[in-house]
Amino acid sequence: MATNEIIFITGNENKLKEVQMILAPDASQTNASFVLVNRALDLDEVQGVDLEEIALHKCKQAAAIVGPGRPVFVEDTALCFDEFNGLPGAYIKWFVKSMGLAKIVKMLEPFENKDAQAVTTIAYADGEGTYHTFQGITRGRIVDSRGPTTFGWDSIFEPLEAQGATYAEMHKKAKNLISQRGRAFAKFKQHLLDQANR
Template identity: 70%
Template sequence: MSIQDIVFVTGNANKLKEVKMILSSESSKFNLINEPLDLEEIQDVDLKSIAMAKCKQASEILGPNRPVFVEDTALVFDEFNGLPGAYIKWFVKSMGLAKIVQMLDSFDNKDAKAITTIVYADGKGEFHVFQGITEGTIVSSRGPTTFGWDSIFQPKESTNGQTYAEMAKEDKNLISQRGRAFAQLKTFLAAESM
């Protein structure tokens, strides 16, 4: 059986490193190639629509016969009915983590959901959607601030109250929305290669 190339479109080095770690057990079945394409992101609150539009763009740029996937991650505050959502990257960039946490100061409910949506174009014209969700709480920044909003998100499944940033990567990947979404993709790719 030949090893198939699969393209992951991202310009985020931290995300690429984390995805390679998550998919490492599948590395014998395919070769992960990175393409840091600059894709347009549609403005929408529907996370699946955003990821689908990006994957269709990537597929058009790279060619219809190349398996490719995109991943889009959102942070959704329960009090804000889905926001900041897919815009969290821009909130972090323009406001900083402390001000994002302050947005919830006047609310008792600090609950949030981290959501990763993957859209995989199989190279045969079909698009497949996988989504992972982790529930948590927004807290004051703790741990390294090198990876997006990890230091302000404390997953409810964290056994010792750690934020994503404080957790060992292996532990984070077991409960994170990204780990869950990629587990679905891994299962799909394993079944597809049989």
């Protein structure tokens, strides 16, 4: 293993591609010295509403599995409805799997408030025994599905900054600039660059 290798715990190819795009060094970062590899692990997920606690729990498990001295991170994304006091939150992936997008949208039908926030939490074990968390948040609203339905709930979330487009209708680069995942990974990338320059 190369010493600059960072392991991303995911089996989701779409997520991996998006994160590789976000973490790719830009022209001014020629000294970026980390290589992203992925590994699919089946990790326990604590039940709760504290998104940092959920991500840290998974990261600690992953660090124990991959072994000491190996930097590893997990990413957890939640979709929180204002009307439901933050639910479904971290459980959104199970809602999508069990109910489908149309029924999730229908849950909010009786309510005027369709506002929501998308939250991505990254938990990173630096290989030296220290854990770090980074969080990105994007405000938006839940709408009827528009655009491709190949990536989670992207087609039912319309960010406030997207001029009426859902994530699914946006070009990937434009989405990454405003998405909760893009924001969380921008903080993570800056941390990695700062560490590399120390």
